[in-house]
Amino acid sequence: MFNLSEQLVNAIARLKGPARQGQLGRLRRGIEKEGLRVDRQGMIAHTPHPRALGSKLTHPHITTDYSESLLEYITPVYCRPEDALTFLADLHRFSYRHLGDELLWPASMPGRLAGNDSVPIADYGRSNVGFMKHVYRKGLDVRYGRIMQSIAGVHYNVSLPEEVWPLLRELEGAEDKPLNAYRSGRYFDLIRNFRRNSWLLLYLFGASPALDRSFLTGAVPDKLAAHARDTLVSPHATSLRMSDLGYQNKVQAQLKICFNSLSNYVGTLRHAITTPWPAYQRMGVNEGGDWRQLNANILQIENEYYSDIRPKRVARHDETPTQALEARGVEYIEVRCLDLNPFSPLGIDATQMRFLDTFLMWCLLSESPWIPDEECDRLDDNRRAVVERGRDPGLALTIDGEQRRLADRGRTIFAELRGVAELLDVVEGGEAHVAALDALEPLLDTPERTPSGRLLRALEESGSEFVDHVLELASAQAERFRDEPVDPAREAWFRELSETSYQQQADIEAADRERFDDFLAAYFARASEPRAASPV
Template identity: 55%
Template sequence: MGESRHQLFQQFTASQWTGFRKGVEKEGLRVDRNGFIAQTPHPSSLGSALTHPRITTDYSEALLELITPVFDTTRGMLDSLRDIHRFVQHNLGDEVFWATSMPCELEGDESIPIAEYGTANIGRLKHVYRQGLAVRYGRMMQSIAGAHYNLSLPDSFWNLWQQAVGDQQSLQDFKSDQYFWLIRNFRRRSWLLMLLFGASPALDASFVAGVRHDLSRFSEDTWYGRHATSLRMGDLGYHNNAQASLNICFNELKTYTDTLFRAIHTPWPPYEEIGIQRDGQFIQINTSVLQIENEYYSAVRPKRTTEPQEKPIQALESRGVEYIEVRCLDLDPFSPVGVNESQIDFLDLFLMDCLLSDSPRIDDEECDRLDDNYQDVVSRGRDPKLTLCRAGESVTVDDAAAALLDRLEPLAEQLDGWNGDNTYRSALADQRAKLADPLQVPSARVLDAMERAGMGHREWGLEMSRRHQQTLRDEGLPDELMAAFEKMSEESLAEQAAMEQSDDQPFDEFLEQYRRS
C-alpha cells in the first residue's frame, strides 16, 4: 500500500515549505447615525468603485467591499486590511461601517440603493447585473455582508508536490485537479466553519417584515434562531431556487465550467417573463438561470484572476485554477476589521488538511447529504442534540467537530515545527476552547452580548460599529499612507473618467457582444 498524502507531505523539509498566499475581501454597509442603511452615494473621497484596487462596492451603493493585496503572512494581510479600514473610517463623516453580517434597519427593497459605476459600458454592465439580481431575488438578500478568504499555494510547492505524488500532467492541470481535490473535502467539512465562525444568529425585524419564518422573538425589533449559527447562510440569507437544478458538486474543473456555461445559456421561464428591458432600460443581462458566473452562490469557489473583458469561465479554462475563495464567513462583529488572526490561521490549517486528506469524487447521494449537514449546522448548530451524517453513521455535532479538530493536530505540529513558533497549535487550541464551552462560539457570544447590553440587533450593531469606528479613527494613518490612499482614490477617478471618454460603443451593442463572447 502506498504512502498517504499526509506521509508524503511530512517528508518535506522546512526549507521546501514556503507557506501560504492569502488575501481577504471584506464587505460592510454604510449606515447613518440612526442605524438606517445609508442613502448617500459612494463617497468620492474613496475613489471610483469601478476602478479602485482596494475599495469598491458590492451589490448596493451602500455596501462597501474592501480588498487586500496578496500576502504570505496573516499579520501582513490583516495589517493591510486595517489600513484600508482606517482610511475608509476617516472618510465616512457621520456615517458608520456596519459591524455585523445581517443588515441594519431597512424599509423594503426601495431603501437599498443599487450600486452605480458610471457611464462606461463596463460600469453600466455591472449596474445592469445588479438590477437583474433585484428583479430575480429582491434587494433584501443582497444587503447581507460577509468576508471572503482567498488562499493559494506557490508554484514552488506545487512542483514539489507533483513530484511527490508522481503526477505527469502539465503543472496547470495538476494544480487545478489539486484545488478541486481540496474543494471536495471543503464541501465535506464546511459545516465546521459555520459552527466555529458563524456569527449571525439574530436579525433586525425589518429584514423579515411580511415574510414567513420560524425565528423566535428576541426583542421588539429583533428575531433570532434559538440554536442558529448563521442566518446569513440559511434560508433567509443567500439562496436561489433556480440554481437548485445546477447540481454543482465541484468534482473537476471541466464539469464545473461546463455546468456554469450551460446555466448562463439556459433560459429560465420566470426570468423570461420578466424580460431584459423595462421602460426602455435594461434590467437584466439575460434571461438564463445565471446572468454571469458570479451569480452562482456557493460556500467556496475556484478562482482565476481575469484579464480585461475576460469572463471567469474563460480564465479558468485557459489558465486553470489560481486560488480558492472561501465565501461562507460571517463578519466577526467583535473585530474592528471583521476577521481575526486566529481565525485566518485556522483556515490555513483547515484548508491544507483538505488538500492532504483522501478526497474521492462526490456522487449525488453524498452531495445531498453534505448539503443537509451544512444547513443543519447553519440553522441548529448550537443544539447539543443535533446529529450529522458521517460515513453513513449518525454522530453528534460536538463529537464530529472534535474528531475533525483532532485530525488537524499533527499537521499543526508539523507546520509550527517548520516555522519555529506556535501559530497553528494556538489557532487550533482557540477552536477547541469553543467546543469545551459552547457559549464561546461567536453566535452564542453575539446573543449573550445583546442580552447583557439589553439591546436588540439594531441597537447593538450600531453600538459595535461606533466602537470600532472610534478605535480605528483614534489609531489614524501615518501621513505617507494617508497620502498614498488619497492618490489611489484620485487615480481611480481619473481612470474611470478616461474610460468614459474613450467609450463610444452603444451599450446595447456592447451587451450583445458580451452575451455572445
C-alpha cells in the same frame, strides 16, 4: 485516540523535510471584507459613495458590492496574515476620515431597513462596463430582491505555495501530468473536502443568529422567535446569513455543482449563463430602453452563482472567470461562507486566518474521492443543520453514512488538523497555527463561546435589540479607527489611488464607442466560447 488517515500522515511526513529546508514556500492570503454604511440610528445610509474613497469602478482596494451603501475592501496578497490585517485596518482608518457621522456596520445581517427600495443599487458611471455592473445588480433585484443583497461577509482568498505542487506530484507518482492540470485537479480535491467539512467553519465562525424585523418582508418563519420589540432570533443558529433567509437560490440549486472536476465546473456554469429560465423571461430584459437584467438565463453572469467556495484565476481583459480557469487552471480559492465577526473590528482576526490556512491545507492533503449526487445532498443537509441548529448540543450530522455528534466529529477533525498546523509552523516559524487550534478547539464543547453564541447571549442578558447592540459595537470601533493614525506614506498613497481611479474611469468612459446593446451582445458571444487549456 484518533486514527489518522495513512494518506494524510504520509503527505505530512514527506513535506516536513522540504519545509525544514525552506523549500516549501508560504501560503499567500488576501481578504475581501464587506460592510454597510449606516447612520447613527443603525439605518442603512442613502448617501453616495464618499468621493474621497475613489471610483467604485476602478479603485483597486475600495469599491462597493451590490449596494451603493455596501463598502467592500480588498487587500493585496500577503504571505503574513498580520500584513493583510494591517492593510485592512488602514483602509478602515482612511475611510473613517471621510465618512462624517456614518458608521461601518460590523455584523453580517443588516441594520434597519425600510423595505426593498431602501437598499440603493450601486452606480458605476456611464461607461458600458460600468453600466453592465449596474444592470447586473438590477437583475439581482428583480430575481431575489435587494434586501438579500444587503447582507455582508468576509471572503478569504488563499493560494497554496507554488513549491508544493511539484512535491505532491512526485509524491503521487504523477510526474507525467502537466503541472497546470495537476494543480487544478488538486485544488478541486481541496474544494470537495471543503464542501464535506465546511459545516465546521459555520459552527466556529458563524455570527448571525439574530436579525432586525425590517429584514423580513413577509411572515416570520417558525424557526425565528421574538426578542424585544424589533429583533428575531434563532436560538441555536450559527449563521442566518447562510440559511434560506440569506444567500440561497432554488433555481441555482438544480445546477448540482459538486466540484468533481474543472471541466464539469466550467461546463455547468457555461450552460447556466446560456440557458433561458422561464420565470426570468417573464420579468423582461430590456423593456423600451429600461434594462431590468442582463439576460433571462439561469445566471446572468458567472458571479451570480452562490457557493461557499470558488476556484479562481485572475482573468485577463478579454476573459470571463471560467474562461481564465479553462485556459490556465486554478490559481487560488475563495472561501465565501464567513460571517463578519462583530466582536472583531476588522471582521476577521489572525487566529481565524491561521485556522483557515490549516483547514484548507488539511482539505488538500486528505483523501478526496469524487462526490456523487446522493452525497452532495447529504452535505447540503449537514450544512443546513449547522446553520440552523449548530449550537444544539444534541445535533448529529451524517458522516460517511453514519450519525455523528457535531462535537465528536469536530474533535476528530482537530486531531487531524494538528499535524498540518505543525507543518505550517515549520514553514513559517513559531507556533501560531497550533496556537490557533488550541484557541478554537474548546469551542466544540462550549457553543456559548462561539461568535453566534456570544452575540445571542449578549442580547439575552441585556434584553437589548439586535440593532442597538451592534450599533454600540460599531460606535466603539469607529471611535477607535478615527483615533488611530494611518501611516502618512500609506495615507498619501490612498489619496493618490482615489484621484487616479477617477481618471481611469474617465478614460474608460471616453474610449467607449459602442452602443450598450452591441457591447453586451459581444460580451456574451465571447463568454460562450471555450478556451484552450495551457499545455504547461
